[in-house]
Amino acid sequence: MKWMDYKWVLVFVALFLIGVIIPVPMVGYAVTLAAVVLSFLKPRESLLALIPYFATRSFLKELTPALRLTGDLMILAALARVLWDTRKEWKRWFSFHPFEYGFFAFLIIGFGAGFLTGVSPVALVFQVRAFMITYFVFYIVRLIGVKEGDKTRLMWVTFFSALLLSIQGIIEKMSTRTLLMPEAWVERFLSPTNSSRIYGLMDNPNVLATFLTFGLLVTVGLLFKQHKTALKVLIGIALVLMAGAWIMTYSRGTFIGIGVGVVVYFVLTRHWKGIAYLAGAMIIAYVLVVLPTNTVADWVATTDRGQVDRKAEDDSDSDRLKETFDRSTLELSMTSGRLFIVMKGFEIFRDYPVAGSGFGTFGDSATKSYVSPLYEDYGIPRDTYSDNQYIQIIAQTGVLGVIAFAVFLLGMLTVLWKARKDVKEAPLVLALLLGVYVSSLVYNLWEDKAFSTMYFLLFGYVFTRFKSKWPLLNRGGE
Numbered sequence: 001m002k003w004m005d006y007k008w009v010l011v012f013v014a015l016f017l018i019g020v021i022i023p024v025p026m027v028g029y030a031v032t033l034a035a036v037v038l039s040f041l042k043p044r045e046s047l048l049a050l051i052p053y054f055a056t057r058s059f060l061k062e063l064t065p066a067l068r069l070t071g072d073l074m075i076l077a078a079l080a081r082v083l084w085d086t087r088k089e090w091k092r093w094f095s096f097h098p099f100e101y102g103f104f105a106f107l108i109i110g111f112g113a114g115f116l117t118g119v120s121p122v123a124l125v126f127q128v129r130a131f132m133i134t135y136f137v138f139y140i141v142r143l144i145g146v147k148e149g150d151k152t153r154l155m156w157v158t159f160f161s162a163l164l165l166s167i168q169g170i171i172e173k174m175s176t177r178t179l180l181m182p183e184a185w186v187e188r189f190l191s192p193t194n195s196s197r198i199y200g201l202m203d204n205p206n207v208l209a210t211f212l213t214f215g216l217l218v219t220v221g222l223l224f225k226q227h228k229t230a231l232k233v234l235i236g237i238a239l240v241l242m243a244g245a246w247i248m249t250y251s252r253g254t255f256i257g258i259g260v261g262v263v264v265y266f267v268l269t270r271h272w273k274g275i276a277y278l279a280g281a282m283i284i285a286y287v288l289v290v291l292p293t294n295t296v297a298d299w300v301a302t303t304d305r306g307q308v309d310r311k312a313e314d315d316s317d318s319d320r321l322k323e324t325f326d327r328s329t330l331e332l333s334m335t336s337g338r339l340f341i342v343m344k345g346f347e348i349f350r351d352y353p354v355a356g357s358g359f360g361t362f363g364d365s366a367t368k369s370y371v372s373p374l375y376e377d378y379g380i381p382r383d384t385y386s387d388n389q390y391i392q393i394i395a396q397t398g399v400l401g402v403i404a405f406a407v408f409l410l411g412m413l414t415v416l417w418k419a420r421k422d423v424k425e426a427p428l429v430l431a432l433l434l435g436v437y438v439s440s441l442v443y444n445l446w447e448d449k450a451f452s453t454m455y456f457l458l459f460g461y462v463f464t465r466f467k468s469k470w471p472l473l474n475r476g477g478e
Helices: 003-021 025-041 043-063 070-085 087-094 098-117 121-132 135-144 150-174 183-187 205-225 229-247 252-269 272-305 310-318 327-336 338-351 365-369 389-419 426-439 449-465 471-477
Strands: none
Touching: 003 025, 003 043, 003 150, 025 043, 025 070, 043 070, 043 135, 043 150, 043 449, 070 087, 070 135, 098 121, 098 389, 121 135, 121 365, 135 449, 150 205, 150 229, 150 272, 150 449, 205 229, 205 252, 205 272, 205 426, 205 449, 229 272, 252 272, 252 426, 338 389, 389 426, 389 449, 426 449
16 A cells, blocks of 8 residues: 555545634635545545545534535536546437436436425425435546556545544443534433444444445455555454444444345355454454443443443343334334334325325435425424335335336346456445345435445446446446
């Protein structure tokens, strides 16, 4: 690893740090402007810089709200530069794979149905942007292609970003959410079950677990690439730390998703060594990271508060999977939780079966920022988020949207399946995508920028290297 290969990424990171160290709006705007200009000048480098940005975006915008849209604007600046650079090959701009047409159709259906339902244009644009902005990451990669060393740089940037999140998360747990966190997060009330989980700089244990999954995978890959014993030991220690933080998110959906992905990857490749490394890291992490961290957290809580019910916290950790099928949990879920949301989603679908009720009406990012015109009529609390990508799509886009989104998901799966023998990374990304299919039952993953940015970078890498039947699409990757 040569540090000079990462100089521009470090410049971006330095800009983000300036925005945090000097939490003044004008400084935040200046940092955003500088990042946008640099993204236009160095579009390839800006894609790598998106990884640490979206990994810490919740933290950055909490301290400096002016940094909220920095990543979005970086993507648009990079896109503008790439379009300018490829202007003489403008036909490539409009050459799309079938899965992209499915994605566009899904957006059009959601936008049109929302407009007819009475959603404000601002809310509709907000939601389209939530889905579209990180697709542009894939589009940019497709146009500029992949250079030698891009994969290695992607891996190292992801590695250090995940390691940072892991260390902060472990400190958060040990300090019982009092160190290395914004004051507003420290003061926030969490239920006993959630207070035992690591939220991290992403301020969400499920999102953190998803990002750390990428970190675990690339770290295992880096272990296989190293020949120096000292470096392998350091990377191994980092892997254990990441695994410990990942476990302490207690993210059931992510755990199930990665389980599915591991099985699929083994069936496709029979590569058991990587899986053994990952399993070994989990076991070691539980003994050397999770148990000691909980012990320190217990001691800190006892010192700070005079008493602590450690058993209650232990039970909340170990029983999260069991709680999923507990009778009282199911009853609560049917009245205000996930099952309630699913039932309400199908109730809306029955009333809007063809094209749905549209974006901004049920459980998406827009309904968190703007008032849904349907919530009062259907008895849904104002701040309700679906935490289920599929019921959101069913309710908001109906049969037509479900078909379009299926073309998007299955189209990408088809590309990865065809590429599995030609691009060695394809089976891993394919296994990851199938795991995402499962995790999307409990998370809105395709609206999460940290996940979708990482996914589209990896998928774009495989796509541009695959010698498919789409030569016009692949010219930039030769």
